Amino acid sequence: MEHVKPEIQFDEKEVKDGAPFAALSYVGVLWILTFILKKDNRFAVLHARQGIVVFLVFVVGIVAPILPLVGGLINRVSMLVWVVLSIYGIYLSLTGKTTPIPLVSDVAEKLVV
Numbered sequence: 812m813e814h815v816k817p818e819i820q821f822d823e824k825e826v827k828d829g830a831p832f833a834a835l836s837y838v839g840v841l842w843i844l845t846f847i848l849k850k851d852n853r854f855a856v857l858h859a860r861q862g863i864v865v866f867l868v869f870v871v872g873i874v875a876p877i878l879p880l881v882g883g884l885i886n887r888v889s890m891l892v893w894v895v896l897s898i899y900g901i902y903l904s905l906t907g908k909t910t911p912i913p914l915v916s917d918v919a920e921k922l923v924v
Contacts, residue, residue: 819909821854826907829855833904836862837897839869846924858904860919861912865900869893 821829829845829852836842836855842862849855872889876882896915903910911917 818911819857821907821909823907825852825854828852829858830904830907833858834901836904837865837900838862840866842866854904854907854909857909857919858900860922860924861900861915863922863924864915864918865893865896868896 829849832845832849832852832855836845836859842859845852845855845859845862849859868889872886872893875885875889878885896912899912900915903912
């Protein structure tokens with residue numbers, strides 16, 4: 812049976828201050844801004860870490876076309892996954908949620924930043 816992680820709780824002020832940067836973290840490389848401008852905001856940093864993983868999905872999609880035969884398919888699938896994850900991440904951050912995103916959260920927790 813799979814263990815489901817609970818949401819992490821943050822105080823209202825930390826969420827309110829970090830939400831705009833948390834949302835930007837899912838837009839391309841803008842997660843860098845969170846690490847520069849809001850590095851002490853745990854809510855924003857949590858989303859920025861996930862934003863890095865979502866960005867890596869985008870990078871895979873950009874690089875995939877160089878692979879013969881399957882590159883086009885990998886490109887299309889990863890771009891679709893990237894858009895869905897970005898929209899979901901922006902939604903979570905703007906609504907003050909820290910619901911773990913499957914796979915993304917697991918990888919983000921292991922990142923050393």
